[in-house]
Amino acid sequence: MKAKTAKQSLAITTKLVLPNDTNTLGNLFGGELLAWMDVISSISAHRHCKRVVVTAAVNNVSFQQPIKEASIVTLEAKVSRAFTSSMEIFVDVFVEDNVTGKKVKCNEAIYTFVAVDQNGGPIAVPKLIPETEEEKQRYEGALRRKQLSLILAGKMKPDDAMELKKLFMGG
Amino acid sequence: MKAKTAKQSLAITTKLVLPNDTNTLGNLFGGELLAWMDVISSISAHRHCKRVVVTAAVNNVSFQQPIKEASIVTLEAKVSRAFTSSMEIFVDVFVEDNVTGKKVKCNEAIYTFVAVDQNGGPIAVPKLIPETEEEKQRYEGALRRKQLSLILAGKMKPDDAMELKKLFMGG
Amino acid sequence: MKAKTAKQSLAITTKLVLPNDTNTLGNLFGGELLAWMDVISSISAHRHCKRVVVTAAVNNVSFQQPIKEASIVTLEAKVSRAFTSSMEIFVDVFVEDNVTGKKVKCNEAIYTFVAVDQNGGPIAVPKLIPETEEEKQRYEGALRRKQLSLILAGKMKPDDAMELKKLFMGG
């Protein structure tokens, strides 16, 4: 299976926040944004592996500021690292200033998808080649995040999480 | 402000997976479940603090198995720890066997909400009193997860994350 | 088939009234509430009989007061009586005071569901055992309501409706 660049998996969607999408404060409803990010991540994961993919996990979504009704919101998703059959995807969320048109990043999320066959069993996916500085950083961090998930789920001992230990032990 | 027990914030919702809620495999669409969890978490957070609350973060949602159309799904949300103005909420998701009625846990998620005033500024919330064994465990873990978020966001040095260091250094 | 208690069929759902759910007065749209009650009743009916169930009738839903946007609404459904293949379900609707958290009942509805096989034919369901005072009252009333429906539909003569006649004739 031929490795692919991160850029090949880029998926972009631009949306308008309609009344239908708001919470009781008149801002974009958090649950709606989570759903939007899930869809665009799944499209990015699909573009990387060309398989049916299912959401495996959501990590570290942070909502730094409310997004008002009538905002134009752009979501950009890109695979940050591919493991055997799972892919980590970064979604960056931008809001556009209504007067200047300048895009400001307002959210970031990390989703994990798995490629599956007809019975829901995992299928191998191509490796990912990071190219830009940011892609490389995210690629590096993916391993630490994976170890962290395994530890939190009780499936790995802290002692075996080499990447993470470095972080805390100056290693 | 009077501290409250975890139990006082319990919020439960039971739902039927309708065609409207499915992905292209005929299972509950991940984005929809994320939205459902967001709503029930916000209700739990509100019950704890009686304030307007907004989603601040989503951490460690894992989708362990697909949930089929026509399933009866129950979400149970409870505050696991309260900080100055933020609250960590655990959502447990159960699916009910259609014949025996037995509930099986199939998902777990951790959301963070913040209590806000009219201008979106943070408001102090009551402390949380964990009572059961599980509530205590989740209460303890919340601090580690908070430190971890701060480190990942570059707002805390690994050296200052006392709780986390113990995990890796046998401390 | 073993009889079951009313409590075994209890189904609870707690919801937040989002802008998406409102009518043009900014209150919960009546049609949306009817749909919510339909779903939770069907879950209660399913829990009683463990069969596929379909809505057969809706009776006596009264909307006593508007439910405002941003309200937390709890619906509790419980089978009140089981006949051969049909089940009468009571849904109680509560709204929560945003400051005190006190729940106030604001609506009540009675739905009837029928258990069906693959061809839509009726299937026998277990008998219901009422336990509390309220459960017993609702159980008693169910027969009167059934006779009333049959009379209104022209399928029973008023003279044969023993339970109802008592009401009017001091019997």
Next chain:
Amino acid sequence: MKAKTAKQSLAITTKLVLPNDTNTLGNLFGGELLAWMDVISSISAHRHCKRVVVTAAVNNVSFQQPIKEASIVTLEAKVSRAFTSSMEIFVDVFVEDNVTGKKVKCNEAIYTFVAVDQNGGPIAVPKLIPETEEEKQRYEGALRRKQLSLILAGKMKPDDAMELKKLFMGG
């Protein structure tokens, strides 16, 4: 206030059952139909009184047969009787045969709406003039149904329900 004929309040809507509207059996979801009937009834009530109206009650909806996906469904709503500030509306639901185009009645429902002012207080509505045989029958029955609701709600003694007593006592 000038009385109006029943016909003046007629409201018709024709809909296509889309996948979005179905239950897990592939038929029109009962809750969706209840919402459709609520909207068309409110339009009929509005046409009668030209006021803002809110749902007050739903009585005697019976679902006689499932409505399949892709069906063309027509709802016809007409005020059957007007009281001081409330109006009883009948909704007849028809399904169209896909080959012959023949419409078959498959459901019937009775809704009650109240005309309200800006504070939610009741406003008087015009009287209704029934013209056809069916309109007259429904007009007559409306009083019995109103008395019945009051008795069931504990707001009228069975002895005072003249119309209903006749039904049971041969009066």
Next chain:
Amino acid sequence: MKAKTAKQSLAITTKLVLPNDTNTLGNLFGGELLAWMDVISSISAHRHCKRVVVTAAVNNVSFQQPIKEASIVTLEAKVSRAFTSSMEIFVDVFVEDNVTGKKVKCNEAIYTFVAVDQNGGPIAVPKLIPETEEEKQRYEGALRRKQLSLILAGKMKPDDAMELKKLFMGG
């Protein structure tokens, strides 16, 4: 195949503009109205040919004035001309004055549908008989519009568009 009158294909739907249907100015969202018109046109086309129909084109929809939230909107669709397997449908949109009840036309659209078999192949449809003056005008215009579409799509030479040439050359 027996020809049918335009009137036989008339399809009417009356709707209430709910918050759910609005754009960020509080008016009916254009995309929602386009979807409503698509459904009612497809019902009209189906009534004419009794076949499965799919949208082939949308032409000349003009939005002359915003439709406010809480408006009562009526859509009337009628086949204007039938070709071999395609049908042109006119949709007229009316808004009702909330006080006088007077209906004012506020939009008009022309949709084209095609009757298809199980494989998506075209099926012949009955001819249309226009009766009223308006029906005849729209019937005549349909040919010009069809030629225009073919020219714009590069499938017909302007010289062969007899009907259209008359318009410009006084022929």
Next chain:
Amino acid sequence: MKAKTAKQSLAITTKLVLPNDTNTLGNLFGGELLAWMDVISSISAHRHCKRVVVTAAVNNVSFQQPIKEASIVTLEAKVSRAFTSSMEIFVDVFVEDNVTGKKVKCNEAIYTFVAVDQNGGPIAVPKLIPETEEEKQRYEGALRRKQLSLILAGKMKPDDAMELKKLFMGG
């Protein structure tokens, strides 16, 4: 007001066809696609003029082939010409092959938006500078389409439609 290039108004959205979006044949529902195109066109128009915009017209949408459930669909919208206060927008719709990832164009639509002030009155918008060959062609065609609309609406005499006459008279 400074003129802008067509490219500056480009708006892209990528979507997954969910069961929720399908018609009764299991393909993307035409009305849903019309709504998607309306939103992305409005974003493109907004990017050009930085004003509140409303849909004025939809012209020449053709649905050349059904789009199946689970397809990845990309919509690209770009202003093709700006008049005093209106803008014509082209939307190109592409479907992605699930195996090769190759995008195939499957639909095209032309929408017109108008920039409006708080009272709904028109506001002047910047001129458009077409750059590529396709942008120039679409820019040229826009005038003919505008004349055509005016003629069809009875607001211009065929004799005054210079651009259109050339088409038919070999001019």
